[in-house]
Amino acid sequence: xxxxxxxxxxxxxxxxxxxxxxxxxxxxxxxxxxxxxxxxxxxxxxxxxxxxxxxxxxxxxxxxxxxxxxxxxxxxxxxxxxxxxxxxxxxxxxxxxxxxxxxxxxxxxxxxxxxxxxxxxxxxxxxxxxxxxxxxxxxxxxxxxxxxxxxxxxxxxxxxxxxxxxxxxxxxxxxxxxxxxxxxxxxxxxxxxxxxxxxxxxxxxxxxxxxxxxxxxxxxxxxxxxxxxxxxxxxxxxxxxxxxxxxxxxxxxxxxxxxxxxxxxxxxxxxxxxxxxxxxxxxxxxxxxxxxxxxxxxxxxxxxxxxxxxxxxxxxxxxxxxxxxxxxxxxxxxxxxxxxxxxxxxxxxxxxxxxxxxxxxxxxxxxxxxxxxxxxxxxxxxxxxxxxxxxxxxxxxxxxxxxxxxxxxxxxxxxxxxxxxxxxxxxx
Amino acid sequence: xxxxxxxxxxxxxxxxxxxxxxxxxxxxxxxxxxxxxxxxxxxxxxxxxxxxxxxxxxxxxxxxxxxxxxxxxxxxxxxxxxxxxxxxxxxxxxxxxxxxxxxxxxxxxxxxxxxxxxxxxxxxxxxxxxxxxxxxxxxxxxxxxxxxxxxxxxxxxxxxxxxxxxxxxxxxxxxxxxxxxxxxxxxxxxxxxxxxxxxxxxxxxxxxxxxxxxxxxxxxxxxxxxxxxxxxxxxxxxxxxxxxxxxxxxxxxxxxxxxxxxxxxxxxxxxxxxxxxxxxxxxxxxxxxxxxxxxxxxxxxxxxxx
Ligand SMILES: [Zn+2]
Numbered sequence: 156x157x158x159x160x161x162x163x164x165x166x167x168x169x170x171x172x173x174x175x176x177x178x179x180x181x182x183x184x185x186x187x188x189x190x191x192x193x194x195x196x197x198x199x200x201x202x203x204x205x206x207x208x209x210x211x212x213x214x215x216x217x218x219x220x221x222x223x224x225x226x227x228x229x230x231x232x233x234x235x236x237x238x239x240x241x242x243x244x245x246x247x248x249x250x251x252x253x254x255x256x257x258x259x260x261x262x263x264x265x266x267x268x269x270x271x272x273x274x275x276x277x278x279x280x281x282x283x284x285x286x287x288x289x290x291x292x293x294x295x296x297x298x299x300x301x302x303x304x305x306x307x308x309x310x311x312x313x314x315x316x317x318x319x320x321x322x323x324x325x326x327x328x329x330x331x332x333x334x335x336x337x338x339x340x341x342x343x344x345x346x347x348x349x350x351x352x353x354x355x356x357x358x359x360x361x362x363x364x365x366x367x368x369x370x371x372x373x374x375x376x377x378x379x380x381x382x383x384x385x386x387x388x389x390x391x392x393x394x395x396x397x398x399x400x401x402x403x404x405x406x407x408x409x410x411x412x413x414x415x416x417x418x419x420x421x422x423x424x425x426x427x428x429x430x431x432x433x434x435x436x437x438x439x440x441x442x443x444x445x446x447x448x449x450x451x452x453x454x455x456x457x458x459x460x461x462x463x464x465x466x467x468x469x470x471x472x473x474x475x476x477x478x479x480x481x482x483x484x485x486x487x488x489x490x491x492x493x494x495x496x497x498x499x500x501x502x503x504x505x506x507x508x509x510x511x512x513x514x515x516x517x518x519x520x521x522x523x524x525x526x527x528x529x530x531x532x533x534x535x536x537x538x539x540x541x542x543x544x545x546x547x548x549x550x551x552x553x554x555x556x557x558x559x560x561x562x563x564x565x566x567x568x569x570x571x572x573x574x575x576x577x578x579x580x581x582x583x
Numbered sequence: 584x585x586x587x588x589x590x591x592x593x594x595x596x597x598x599x600x601x602x603x604x605x606x607x608x609x610x611x612x613x614x615x616x617x618x619x620x621x622x623x624x625x626x627x628x629x630x631x632x633x634x635x636x637x638x639x640x641x642x643x644x645x646x647x648x649x650x651x652x653x654x655x656x657x658x659x660x661x662x663x664x665x666x667x668x669x670x671x672x673x674x675x676x677x678x679x680x681x682x683x684x685x686x687x688x689x690x691x692x693x694x695x696x697x698x699x700x701x702x703x704x705x706x707x708x709x710x711x712x713x714x715x716x717x718x719x720x721x722x723x724x725x726x727x728x729x730x731x732x733x734x735x736x737x738x739x740x741x742x743x744x745x746x747x748x749x750x751x752x753x754x755x756x757x758x759x760x761x762x763x764x765x766x767x768x769x770x771x772x773x774x775x776x777x778x779x780x781x782x783x784x785x786x787x788x789x790x791x792x793x794x795x796x797x798x799x800x801x802x803x804x805x806x807x808x809x810x811x812x813x814x815x816x817x818x819x820x821x822x823x824x825x826x827x828x829x830x831x832x833x834x835x836x837x838x839x840x841x842x843x844x845x846x847x848x849x850x851x852x853x854x855x856x857x858x859x860x861x862x863x864x865x866x867x868x869x870x871x872x873x874x875x876x877x878x879x880x881x882x883x884x885x886x887x888x889x
Contacts, residue, residue: 351780355595357695357717357755360779427696471674473694475715 163205184574213245218459225254238551243567289314307334323382363391392445429477464553492565593718649878723756746805830856
C-alpha cells in the first residue's frame with residue numbers, strides 16, 4: 156500500500172527541517188519521496204490532503220501505565236495503544252508497576268509480543284529492583300537485551316540510597332537511565348499538596364519537600380556515580396530549581412512534566428473530584444510558574460502524561476480511598492498546544508523536542524526523520540482546530556480525566572507508523 | 584429570611600446572617616427544651632437519615648434527639664449495623680437511601696469532602712456531622728451559641744482554640760464561624776499540631792499557653808488524641824500536660840474571668856485538669872444541651888426551606 160500526504164507542512168527541528176506545502180510519498184512503511192506536486196499512481200495510492208496541517212516526527216509518551224499484565228479491566232496493551240494513537244503518539248514507554256511487575260525478560264517479551272500487531276511501538280521500562288521492592292537489583296543486563304529502555308520503581312522512589320547507588324552503578328554499564336518517581340515515603344501520608352488549601356479542604360498534606368528531598372538525593376547520587384537519572388513527573392518549584400542547578404554543573408539529569416502539572420493547581424480540589432487526585436499532587440500557582448520557566452529554559456526536557464487508567468468504581472470512592480492517577484494519552488498534546496504553544500510558552504519546534512526528540516535521546520531510541528529511504532513514523536497535527544475534550548470518546552478503557560469538557564486549540568489528527576495510518580480515530 | 588444554602592457542609596462561606604438566624608432560631612428551641620413536653624410538630628412527615636460511617640455516639644444521639652423533638656422520622660444507619668461493612672460503595676448506599684424517599688441526610692465520615700460528594704449523588708439536604716479533619720459545623724454553631732449566651736456578642740471577643748489544630752474539624756469550623764461573626768481568633772498548641780499556613784486565615788498562632796490564657800476571653804479546648812498515630816506529633820503526654828494542659832493554678836495565675844469550652848469527651852488530666860473540667864469557668868454540659876437546640880434549628884431551617 157502506498158500513501159501520499161499532500162500539501163503538508165513538515166517540521167523536524169532535529170533535521171533543521173521546515174517545509175511548507177510539500178508532499179510525502181510512502182510505500183511499505185518507508186518514505187519514498189519528499190517534494191512538491193509529486194506524481195503518483197492512482198490505482199494503488201491512498202491520497203491524504205493535509206493543507207494547513209503539519210507532520211512532525213512521531214511523538215513518544217515516555218511515562219504511561221498500560222496496566223497489562225494485571226489490571227486488564229482498566230487498560231490493556233491494545234486499548235492503551237489505541238489511546239496513544241488517538242492522542243498522536245507513535246510510541247510509548249510503559250512503566251513497570253504491573254502485576255507481576257516488569258522485572259523479568261518474560262514480562263518484557265509478553266509486552267513486546269502483544270504490542271507487535273498494533274500501530275504504536277511500546278517500549279517497556281523495567282523495574283530497577285525485583286518487584287519494585289528496593290531490596291535486590293533487577294537483572295538489568297538481561298532486561299536490556301529483552302528490550303527494556305530504562306529502569307524505574309515508579310509508583311515509589313528507589314527505596315534506599317544504598318540500592319539506588321548500586322542501581323545507578325549497574326545501569327551505567329549499559330547506559331540506560333534510572334527514571335525516578337521522587338517521593339520520600341516517610342513524608343507521604345496525605346492526599347493533596349500541603350498548603351493553605353489542604354487546611355481549607357481538610358485533606359492530609361503531601362508536602363512538596365517530600366519530592367525535593369528525593370530529587371536532591373538522586374542528583375547527588377547521579378553526580379557521584381556518573382549515571383543518568385531522569386526525574387519523572389516533576390511538580391514542585393524547588394525540584395525544578397534543583398534540576399536546573401544540577402544541569403549547570405554537568406550532572407546527567409533530565410526531567411519530564413505532565414500536562415496536569417503545568418496546567419492545574421491545588422485550589423481545584425475544593426470539589427473533591429477524585430479525577431484531580433494524583434501523585435505527585437497538583438501544586439500551587441508558583442509551582443506551575445516555575446515549571447513553565449523550566450519548560451522554556453530547557454530544564455524540563457520532556458512532556459509525558461503519566462497516563463494512569465483507573466476504573467470508574469475506584470474513582471467514585473471517597474477522596475482518601477480513591478486511587479491516585481489520571482488518564483492523559485488522549486489529552487496531552489491538545490493541552491500542550493493550548494497551554495504552551497498558543498500561550499507562547501514554547502514554539503512548535505520546542506514542543507516537538509519535548510514530545511519526540513528528547514524522550515528518544517533519553518531512552519536511546521532512534522529518532523524518526525523525514526528523509527527518502529527512512530522509516531515513516533510521524534504525527535499529524537492541526538495546530539488550530541478548536542475542540543472539546545469528551546471522555547466518552549476516549550479509546551482508552553478508562554475515563555478518569557481532569558480535562559473533560561475542556562475547550563482546546565490544537566489537536567493531534569493521527570499518526571503514521573509501522574506502515575499503517577491512523578487518522579481521526581481509526582486505522583485507514 | 585431563609586438560609587442561603589440548602590446544605591450545611593461547613594462554616595466556610597456561611598454568611599453572618601445565616602449564622603445569626605441559626606443562633607436566634609436555636610433560642611426558640613432551647614425554650615421548648617425547658618418545657619415539660621419537649622416535642623413540636625415542625626418536621627412531621629420528614630424523614631431524616633443519620634448516616635454514620637464513624638463511631639460518634641454523642642453527636643449521633645444529639646442529632647437523633649433533635650430530630651425526634653421536631654417530630655421527624657429519624658433513622659440511624661451506621662457502619663456496624665449496615666451493609667457498609669460488607670463493602671457496599673458510598674454511591675450505592677446513598678442511592679439506596681435516596682430510593683427510600685429521604686428528605687435529609689446527616690453524615691459523619693472519616694474522609695474529608697464526603698458530605699460534598701453526597702450533594703452530587705442525591706437530592707436530599709445534606710448536613711455534615713463531621714468529615715475527617717475538615718469541618719464539623721454544628722459543633723462550631725453550638726460553641727458560638729454557648730459563647731453568645733455567656734458573653735453577649737462576638738465583636739472584639741478574643742477566642743483561642745487550644746490543642747491539635749491540624750487534625751481537628753472542630754478547630755476549622757470554629758475559626759470560620761468566629762471570624763465571620765467578628766471575633767478575634769487565635770490558636771495555641773505544639774507547632775507540629777498547627778497547620779503550616781494557618782496564619783493565612785487571619786488567625787494568630789500562640790505557642791505559650793499562659794499567654795493564650797492572659798490574652799483571651801474564651802478558650803475552646805480540643806480533645807487530644809491519645810492513639811499511637813497521633814502521638815507522633817508530640818513527645819509525650821507528660822510534656823503536653825506540663826506545657827499545654829489547663830489546670831486551675833494556671834488559670835488563677837493568669838486571669839480569672841475566662842470561659843472554657845470543650846467539645847468532649849474530655850481526657851481528664853490531659854488537656855483539662857479535673858478541677859477545671861468541673862470548675863466554675865467551664866460550660867461543657869451547657870454545650871451539650873445547646874447542641875440539641877442548635878441541631879433542631881439547623882434541621883428546622885433546612886427542612887422547611889422549600
Ligand atoms: Zn510516578
